[in-house]
Amino acid sequence: MRKRPLIVLSTVAAATLLLAGCSGSGAPQSSGTPEPTAASQCALDAQPGATSDAVVVEGDGADTKVTIPADAAFAGVERTVISEGDGEEIGVNDLVSVEYQIVDATNNQVLDSSARGDGDVLPVLLDTNQSSLFVAALECKPLGSRIALALPGNVLGEGQNNVVVYAEAVEKLPEVATGTPVDPTPGMPTVKLDDKGAPSVTIPDGDAPSETKVAVLKQGDGATVSSGDLVVVQYLGVKWSDGKEFDSSWSRDAVPAQFQTTGVVAGFQKALEGQKVGSQVLVVMPPADGYGASEGHELQNESLVFVVDILATTPVQAQQ
Incomplete structure (x- = not known):
């Protein structure tokens, strides 16, 4: 029953370009609900590269610090697993709690983070239409994996800076009411x-x-x-x-x-x-x-x- 398309986060919304052609969940819309097609388990499956490998992540939880080298090339969309978790593998359309930071590569400034959430995590539905940045970072990796995703500004939109997403899917959340x-x-x-x-x-x-x-x-x-x-x-x-x-x-x-x-x-x-x-x-x-x-x-x-x-x-x- 949605009245209009919506933008979630400016960076996340721009990152839908990463997953063009992938469908997400439907929603109640006033203009009619499109029928989604089944999404593959791995929508992008980004691979490691020189930039994502060079990202330094220190500490954990709210004290995590992400540092991006000043000379990082950002030659393409790259994803490096800093440490692999031991939970079940997660994929498109899973609902998970996520610890994350989105960091501007030009000055290492944190643009957004899960620290504004309860317990330093925020819930994320891995929907390719509205949360594609997190899909690209977290899909097809086990719960608990710590990920660095490097995104050139040109995939985010005209005039956008290069960014790095640090993310960890902490746990799967219930997909029915538990009250x-x-x-x-x-x-x-x-x-x-x-x-x-x-x-x-x-x-x-x-x-x-x-x-x-x-x-x-x-x-x-x-x-x-x-x-x-x-x-x-x-x-x-x-x-x-x-x-x-x-x-x-x-x-x-x-x-x-x-x-x-x-x-x-x-x-x-x-x-x-x-x-x-x-x-x-x-x-x-x-x-x-x-x-x-x-x-x-x-x-x-x-x-x-x-x-x-x-x-x-x-x-x-x-x-x-």
């Missing part, structure tokens, strides 16, 4: 989960509510979603009028979706903001908070029902 079940709210649709956590919805008799209503089905205890955050979710959307599914991440091989809370229709935004990671919420929205009277839209004048598992939330870095 404590909450008693159903009277008058709301009934939700049942299968053995994989995928929901199905039964619409009650009667008219849809005239205003958006949100009920918590599972209460999480993670970070609180704020306005403008980049969220990662699983979701199912059905029409109140006939109970038929019109969109679902579960129908796309249960690949989570990510988008900003301010980039979706009003009812979906109301369902997300103020909730905690790990929660599962049920939202019923009238057309006014959905697609309204959008002429010719498949959901024109429809009241909509969504079940949403909130998997992660990250404040979006200010554009630089």
